[in-house]
Amino acid sequence: MKVALDPTPFHHEHSLLELPGVVAELGYEWLQLTPHVDMIPFFNHPKANDDLVRRFRRACDDAGVGIASVLPVLRWSGPDEDAREAAVRYWKRAIQITVDLGVQRMNTEFSGRPEKAEESERAFYRSMEELLPIIEREGLDILIDPHPDDFVEEGLAAMRVIRGVNSPNLGMVVVACHQFHMGGDLDRILDEAGDMIRLVHVADTMDHHRSHGLRYITNPPGNPVRVHQHLKIGDGDVDWDQFFGGLDRIGFYDRDTVMVSSVFAENENAREVSRYQLQTMTDHVAKYGK
Numbered sequence: 001m002k003v004a005l006d007p008t009p010f011h012h013e014h015s016l017l018e019l020p021g022v023v024a025e026l027g028y029e030w031l032q033l034t035p036h037v038d039m040i041p042f043f044n045h046p047k048a049n050d051d052l053v054r055r056f057r058r059a060c061d062d063a064g065v066g067i068a069s070v071l072p073v074l075r076w077s078g079p080d081e082d083a084r085e086a087a088v089r090y091w092k093r094a095i096q097i098t099v100d101l102g103v104q105r106m107n108t109e110f111s112g113r114p115e116k117a118e119e120s121e122r123a124f125y126r127s128m129e130e131l132l133p134i135i136e137r138e139g140l141d142i143l144i145d146p147h148p149d150d151f152v153e154e155g156l157a158a159m160r161v162i163r164g165v166n167s168p169n170l171g172m173v174v175v176a177c178h179q180f181h182m183g184g185d186l187d188r189i190l191d192e193a194g195d196m197i198r199l200v201h202v203a204d205t206m207d208h209h210r211s212h213g214l215r216y217i218t219n220p221p222g223n224p225v226r227v228h229q230h231l232k233i234g235d236g237d238v239d240w241d242q243f244f245g246g247l248d249r250i251g252f253y254d255r256d257t258v259m260v261s262s263v264f265a266e267n268e269n270a271r272e273v274s275r276y277q278l279q280t281m282t283d284h285v286a287k288y289g290k
Contacts, residue, residue: 001254003282004030004069004261005274006260006263007019009266010022010270012267016036020060020062024065026274031065031066032067033067033101035071035072038052040097043073043075045089045093068105070103073108073109074094075111077127078113084127095140099140104139107145107199108145110145110147111147112124112151113150136169144162144171145173146178149225155179156188159193171196171197172193173197173201174197175203175262177236178228186243190247195250198256202261203261203264204237206237232266232276244288259281259285261274
């Protein structure tokens with residue numbers, strides 16, 4: 001298992017090529033390459049040419065930091081056909097960038113729309129018909145997160161959609177702070193998905209279902225919003241014994257997997273929080289891992 005840092009909190013303070021040094025300074029040996037305006041931005045065509053890709057790979061080597069995964073977020077399940085076709089083109093370039101970086105793992109979101117769930121599912125499988133041959137040819141591991149406000153949010157439903165592609169190159173991401181949108185039965189999700197789960201994000205959140213659903217109030221009532229947070233471990237309602245113990249139960253620590261610290265709520269304390277996350281994750285893994 002690789003333990004990685006999501007360097008998003010440092011994007012505005014440091015350039016792309018400075019990020020590997022920051023990650024190393026904070027004690028991590030791995031980073032997750034998340035959407036960045038100079039590499040693979042949210043929802044748009046990748047902006048890195050081959051020279052920048054080579055320079056970023058060299059910056060990682062110089063810092064002694066590996067790239068555990070590349071995370072694009074593109075509308076490959078979008079119900080709008082023009083947007084979906086564009087996302088497939090963007091995905092092809094993102095795949096090439098990932099291969100040129102020497103990385104074999106990508107994680108992402110479904111990126112459809114919950115109010116158009118059937119259309120989004122059709123779009124997802126349509127995109128996979130074109131992308132899967134490339135993914136399998138390159139030997140990539142593509143892992144998908146059922147993100148809040150997507151066409152599939154519930155963990156078991158996401159597992160079924162991924163399983164329906166019928167390829168060992170696809171698997172699942174479990175994000176700890178999304179679990180209160182995932183159906184409320186983390187143990188069952190972990191047990192049924194099993195080794196499909198090959199990457200997890202570690203961040204805390206409040207359970208928005210508590211206090212009779214009144215922990216968070218939006219106006220007017222009934223707004224179709226999704227509330228979650230990316231807090232440091234211990235600042236929310238996630239049951240960390242259940243989470244880390246469940247990962248041990250499915251053999252997560254003994255496989256080629258990735259655990260990512262993804263705290264976004266405290267940029268002003270990002271360095272301290274990143275170090276805290278690394279130590280706390282390490283302590284929990286030692287408690288449950290073999």
